[in-house]
Amino acid sequence: MRSSNLPALIFGPAYLDLVVRVAGPISHRPIDLGSDGHFDPDSLDRLEIICPNGAALIIPGLKGTACPTGRLTTANDVLPAGLNRTMAMIETFEDLGGMGSGYAAALGGRLVSALAQPIDPLSARVRQAIAKHGIDHRAVSFVDIAQADTTFIVTSGPSGDKLPIGLRGCHASLEPDDVLGYDHAPIVVAASLSNALMHAVLVEARESLRILAPSARNCRDRMYPLSRMAAVTDLLALNAGEWAELTETDRRAFEDSAAILSITRGPEGAEILWRNRRRERESHFEPAFPRRRPPVDTNRAGEAFATHLIRKLVETGWSHERRTVDERAVRVAALYASAAAGLVIGMPRFGFPSSKDVERIVGLGEIS
Template sequence: MARRTLVFGPAYLDRVLRVDQPLLESELGGPLDQSVDGQIRFGPGLSLIDPDGGLMELELPADWPGPTGQIALAQVITPPTSSMRRKVRGVSWSDDLGGMGAGYAAALGGDLISALGSEDDQTSQIISAQLARHEITHRPIRLPEHPADWTLLITSGKFGDKLPIGFRGCHAALTSLAPWIDQPCELRVVAGLPNRIASQALSAPGAAVRFFAPAMRNMIDRDCPISNFAESVDILSCNRHEWDQLADREQVAWKLSILAITEGAEGCVVRFTNPVGEPVSLRIPAFPRNQPPRDTNRAGETFAATLVNSLLEGGWAPGVAEESLVRNATVRASAAAALVLDRLEFGFPAPNEIDAALVAGQVV
């Protein structure tokens, strides 16, 4: 019988801008892998301004459809000792399905519960069409007074940078996930929703396993910190930069059954408790590739979805875990993440692709 999976998280329209050089040099903390909210003041050209006055100017492709103007970023994206002064050249663009909710629903075969604007909202129509195209079952919560969310996703491909800049609409106005919040399921996924909403979904009854995939905004939320509802999370997966921004991260870590922290080219760390009550921290290297990545987008979703799926297929239930099971699941997740680096469009590697990569010992 198929596992019933309910995914609570956004589906966006991604406007993807690919650039031909790093967004940040390594000495400034690059490659960049951080989501941030933005507000745009329309005008000529396109530039990013962070709260410290850092500036990134983007040279746009000749056929760029917009937006143009100055985008004020909600957070600084460089280390405290530096200020962003950067000019990069965009070489191509595309529109794609985005949002962690859509990603996890596709990767885990789950039903997606997310917000949309009215049926007349053009961006909402595009998102609905994209979800149907990818055969994702969608249970929309309509907020007709608010437009759909969209993201300007800037990526440097082989250089490893990914900067999603979110323009919030209906999900920022979301106050309830009814009537889906307490529906029974084997796996409940909450991804990228504000903590005040995520806490409702994770704390509601009816789920055998609860997986939380936070974004940066979840980590820095002081009004509803993750520690307030961490007891309602069985598995949490995020990247190192996000984890390090969580002020009370050790307090949170001890409340989780499994914590996975990805570190890009350095691999990942998975923390859990073994059956004799010992805390274990596994470090798994990045799965080998024989060529640079084409695009780092969706690597985190691919890793986490494969990790969760592999654990559940191996018979894991919330609580302690066998080290061999966690190790095998993490290696499989790392192989899946290495495979998705070759994809330029929305999509995830199939199980047979992951199996073949594991047999080969690398992505060729």
């Protein structure tokens, strides 16, 4: 059973994930950091991931699977220097991906994203996947772009690794005129698009609750820093690795702003920072929800946490007209968000728990 839809407008990517589940862990601590990349296909029976620092991850036995074979070169160092590992593949599959589709599926509302030319078979499969999950979608189609975006995701399931490497296409071509001025909603999410475009979306949504959900690529952008968006953001949602990618100036801008900050910390839990009615910063750490079984896939945990945090805060009256929240509201919302994240990491494919499922698990106090 799906959650009821919130009146939301989500600007963010939707594409196909090429998921490779490996017998982890990849390194001595979980990896949860993504990068853009470049893929050179070949006929050898393996996927080779190479970082600028020389780190390498090789996954053999992929011929005939959903994952193409070849060399995937990352734009950033997402593997630890000195790592050179060959890992066994457990399974591969194709799934709906993209932060935009995740927020749209979990919140409801309308997704605005890009697709390539109508004859692109990859774009057709993205449309089918979006429709399968019942997501209201307005596509911006580019007739001069041959192929939609896609992302390789290496995940180790119980070990907590999530390594997304994106091949960018049509979403990089989106401009403000392509997406603005068509719809309005009480809640607006800007997720993992270019920094300039996300800024334009948030400025346009001045009469809405404005959610900023950046990727690691957004946090690394020094030409158009995220700090430009601090004054037009009501909630910033990201993970600890992405927070660390920001400059000190960027972090300080958000810490000094009125925005609620939601920083997930993998298996440890999440930290929420907000301003009380006296404009003082308060913080709350919510531990990961208790569970008896290991996770299956951590890929959508961040979106599950953020969207259920938003849901519960809105239930307490958080809105464009009433932007302040109190400690009790934050603690309750963080508990439900933690339970939602705990449920989603037990799901092997794209999907999110319903509000009733989350309510039930909170009542039980443990995922068994």
